[in-house]
Amino acid sequence: MTFAEAERTLVSRQDYVKKEGFGRVYACLGKLGNPQNRLKAVHVTGTNGKGSVCALFEAAARAAGLKTGLFISPHLIRMTERIQVNGVEITEDDFARLFVEVFEAGPDLSFFELLTCMAFLHFDRSGVELAVIEVGIGGRLDTTNVLPSPELSVITSVDYDHKKYLGGTIAEIASQKAGIIKQSGVCLAPLLPADARREISAEAAAKGAQCHFFAPVFEVAERDWEKGRLSLRHKKTGELYDYGILGESQVNNATLAWEGLEIMRGRGWPISRAHAAAGFASVRWPARFQVLRGGPAFRGSLFVVDGAHNPEAAAAFVSTWKASPFDTGKAVFVLGMLQDKERGELLAMLAPLAKKFVLTRPESPRAADPCALADELLAVRPDADAEVNDDLAPALAAAAAGGGPVAVLGSFYLAGSVLGILGVSNSS
Numbered sequence: 238m239t240f241a242e243a244e245r246t247l248v249s250r251q252d253y254v255k256k257e258g259f260g261r262v263y264a265c266l267g268k269l270g271n272p273q274n275r276l277k278a279v280h281v282t283g284t285n286g287k288g289s290v291c292a293l294f295e296a297a298a299r300a301a302g303l304k305t306g307l308f309i310s311p312h313l314i315r316m317t318e319r320i321q322v323n324g325v326e327i328t329e330d331d332f333a334r335l336f337v338e339v340f341e342a343g344p345d346l347s348f349f350e351l352l353t354c355m356a357f358l359h360f361d362r363s364g365v366e367l368a369v370i371e372v373g374i375g376g377r378l379d380t381t382n383v384l385p386s387p388e389l390s391v392i393t394s395v396d397y398d399h400k401k402y403l404g405g406t407i408a409e410i411a412s413q414k415a416g417i418i419k420q421s422g423v424c425l426a427p428l429l430p431a432d433a434r435r436e437i438s439a440e441a442a443a444k445g446a447q448c449h450f451f452a453p454v455f456e457v458a459e460r461d462w463e464k465g466r467l468s469l470r471h472k473k474t475g476e477l478y479d480y481g482i483l484g485e486s487q488v489n490n491a492t493l494a495w496e497g498l499e500i501m502r503g504r505g506w507p508i509s510r511a512h513a514a515a516g517f518a519s520v521r522w523p524a525r526f527q528v529l530r531g532g533p534a535f536r537g538s539l540f541v542v543d544g545a546h547n548p549e550a551a552a553a554f555v556s557t558w559k560a561s562p563f564d565t566g567k568a569v570f571v572l573g574m575l576q577d578k579e580r581g582e583l584l585a586m587l588a589p590l591a592k593k594f595v596l597t598r599p600e601s602p603r604a605a606d607p608c609a610l611a612d613e614l615l616a617v618r619p620d621a622d623a624e625v626n627d628d629l630a631p632a633l634a635a636a637a638a639g640g641g642p643v644a645v646l647g648s649f650y651l652a653g654s655v656l657g658i659l660g661v662s663n664s665s
Contacts, residue, residue, distance in 0.1 A: 243332060265354050282376040524544040525544065595636045
């Protein structure tokens, strides 16, 4: 089977009905020798920030000379981004071979179930010393939760998203995310809302697990907007750390990684503070307030690409945008979202930031109609200049025509397509 055939088969199973429980997954993994039981892992969930936190743990562990595995979702440009060893994506040939083996062992598995089993098998066979595993949705019922005893269970944030699956209250969503805490394990999270803290603390207590909530130990000292980097200051020591991702919310992400690595160090992991600092400096994570320059087709315009697709992520984007030099009133926003997202609150936050908006369609069968988006935007901002263009490349060109900054957000599907159009081939 070729990579293209494997990818097509996987994609065809995206709407495959997932049955309750992990019985089918365990049966498949059993046929493969239960690779998940041999992995040392950091397991990360959260409404937002989990990708950045995964990248930080992986970068620090790799700086320490450990062989790392990284499993993430979604991918932005290539399916192979989801499974990485030592920062290198799995090859298309290896992906195809692995898919055939896993599919034969679990022909009734869904898209994400198959990918999770593939990642665990690949990491085990590759001799990965630390695997960093990102939850797909929620936690308790997520396929990645077959991990028996991760070194850390990390909850990056709790806010509203995927209400259909996770519930309509902060407490219900927190309960789902707290499901990744394991018996006698270690959990860490930022200072979350009280309802979320209660659920997480109760889950940890029921399982005899340690539970740590951390206030930010870092603050932003400087921002390099063109290079897309921060300088973080440690609040207690005053030490400065180079950091490879922009965004005001990164102080929480950096704190979780820093404190999590401290806990791991106390448990014998050879990852020093110098290694953590090296990881902070080397980390890159695309589509998180990513600043790029377009080519001649886009008049060399400056683009800010962000995957913000829910209210918490939009609020983080707005905070960073207002702190940036791009908030001059001359920016054009390109927006595209999915049908199943609650768009009203997000549009209300973004509407005051620009006068002109270009509404387009992400590459997904679940994409929202851009004309409907335009109507919703104009209901919030009647004086906005709203242009609709289903075709993404012309939409970007139209946004760049004015010569000002262009912000692209609303969906990781949209962000991935934009990075491809702008010629960003390496998303790691």
